[in-house]
Amino acid sequence: MEGEAPRLLDLIPKERDWVGKEVCKVKNEIEEKLELRLGLPGEDNEKEEKQSAKSAFSLSFSENVSKRAFLGSVETNEGKGTERKASGAPPEAHGTRNINSSIANNSSQTRISNAPVVGWPPIRSFRKNLASSSISKSPLETQDGGPVKVNEVDINKKGCFVKINMDGIPIGRKIDLKAYGGYDELSSAVDQLFRGLLAAQRVPLVNEKSGGEKNQEIKGLLDGSGEYTLVYEDEEGDRVLVGDVPWKMFISTAKRLRVLKTSDLSVSSINTVSRKRAATEC
């Protein structure tokens, strides 16, 4: 009764767990289709416990599997014929942390890898995402519902979601700027958001040892000291370095974020706020 679906190869390795920020659900469906698994053809995600065989790779790969991404994909699968909208698929905002500790735990426990299962633990969906609920604080007038409610169907209309793309990574994400208190939080969130993806892009496909803990932290996004730099596009479509204006002003003017290679940035292509002001004042 205890077989879990082993992840033999992940073509797009799942991103690591990160704490509580919004994510594009579409990615999960793509991941699910591309992932290779050991098991009978056409088997359902939910049947993994009964029908799949254990594999030598399962233990180390389970550590790389983001439970939330899997959960998202399971729920999406379920969502075709089952509870739809947000009540069925819990928004990916809650993180299952401690993948590292789960590695240690796995060896001492009798049970095997931690691929999540539909409806377990038995918690109704409106009770999920509580860990992130206290972070968002915003004026009530904007009717920002916060990530707590189960009925948050269309997240585009609530909060302040902007797209964020990173150089070299084909699929972007969406984040809620209002969920952060300042630039440091944003920077660290971006780091966590893309760290796993970046590592995956670098590492050759067949290498099950590419554990999450070896991922390089993405640093120096704000001051130009790192390999990458955070940049935003404002209402006029200009690209501006992140970090110059007061945080609240930034939230209201940023329409889109980009994480660009610092080496690609030339002095002329990127505006700083001061230069932009000077240009408009002329």
Add this chain to the structure above:
Amino acid sequence: MREEISDMSEDDETGERARWAPDLSKNRSDDSDSGPGPPIGDSPPPFSDQILENVLENVLEFLTSRRDRNSASAVCRSWYRAEAQTRRELFIGNCYAVAPHRAVERFQSIKSVVLKGKPRFADFNLVPFGWGAHFEPWVKSFGAAYRHLERICLKRMSVTDKDLTIIAESFPLFKDLTLICCEGFSTFGLAVIAERCRHLRVLDLIEDYLEDEDDEVVDWISRFPETTTSLESLVFDCVSCPFNFDALERLVARSPSLQRLRVNHHVALEQLRRLMARAPQLTHLGTGTFRSGAGFGEVDPNLDLVSAFGASRSLVCLSGFREIEPEFLPAIYPICANLTSLNFSFANLTAEELNPVIRRCHNLQTFWVLDSVGDEGLQAVAETCRDLRELRVFPLDPSEDSDSSVSDIGLQFISEGCRKLRSILYFCQRMTNAAVVAMSKNCPDLVVFRLCIMGRHLPDRITGEPMDAGFRAIVMNCKKLTRLSVSGLLTDKAFEYIGCYGKLIRTLSVAFAGDSDGGLRYVLEGCTRLQKLEIRDSPFGDASLISGLPFYYNMRFLWMSSCNLSMRGCKEVARNKPNLVVEVIRDGVEEEEEEEIEAVEKLYLYRSLAGARTDAPAFVKIL
């Protein structure tokens, strides 16, 4: 968290055999499919008997317990008729167990209806969307027959705006609408209810899922009559869309009987203060959020909040507290001593923040909290809340690998301090048999014991043994136990104990447990009062399913998913028991799928007088 909600979840109904339906285990010669008693349309009794019946009816008016009524109806024809005439509340635990027209034909003077639909595992996404439990056929029958209907309470039903409209149009005396875990309706339907049910006293929407698109939200609050209303309870914390706050404030101001108000998360503290000022007589308050609506660095409403709570002398039940800003929590300190019920299960608070509240709640009887309370917080509960009857500890991060701060240590504390405990729901990561045994000994009044060790198949944290011994102690020592949920590593032995000692158990939930068919067999054979059995991901196969054949008519339902069942076994059950509906539910079925998969993923079987239902979707196969 009204008492009614707890009742619904523990399923307090005492009619173990749905006694208003026939006792199907006996052989009735006169009529095989209606109740004990005559078929409808019997000739009227002689005059002397009529007098007796009239007298009887006057007496039976006072009989309210369902079980007593079911017994009374079985005495003889005369009593059957008298009971049918005088029953005022209709309780139907499974909407598919009987057809609406039969209920309506037998009972003609109903004022209150309680109707339940989907199996409980639907709450955890195990029942595909569109499975059923439609209120429509019921509301149409009721609308035609029960002119004096005053109360409707639905749980896990699919209710549309059209159904709500029929309610509003059909029942001129309608007073009480309670919808629990329902779906399918929207603010449009609420508006119709608000507008047309002029005598409405209770509108309680609890954990429902509403269908609103953002641009189609209706301002239903404004539709209540402009005159003084008779509203006593307005609960809408699950209605996630924004609403007209000013209209609510005016509504509260003109509802002098309002006792219970639970708002949704679009209410900030400044607004809450205004509502409380309008309704100082409130006994139950759901705060929505517990944060200031102001932006950073603006006016601090704290002072006003303190006086607002200070003025609310009648408050005994508090809930809400979403997105809580802990600096405002001290405002509730003055009333903690009055509280009998406190729901912090949406409040992400640390143990330090919770402690001053807990320490003041000497009279608390019901406490719902997140596991961030920690073992030390539970120690504070154990030391302070000596009168505690119900405790629920929910996980802040409901996943198998999260860091839960509560464990067997917290359970041990609670067992030592809260001796009057009757009901517990406890989510944790690890547990020990010793703590569970301690609880079984210290809390003999336990009626509901639900332990969820979130990691699957986990043994005793310290000894490494299965959790059999702990649950054994529970069923042995807690002699009043009627509801049990098990978890952790469990062998067949655990089920042997449950079958041996759990003689009063009506509801049993099993997940990831057991070794073989023997486990389920023990339960089916031993638990004579078993009504509702829900099992998932456990190695029980056809043999165990078939071993339960003698008992399924005595149960309301059996749910088994991700077990070892096959079509062969399920078909045999269906063949053997004509009054059982055996549903095999598949996921992701294409319409043209002809070939049958032998393995049964989800089985839901239930006794029924109505036969196979006609509204089953394509993914449900009725055998």
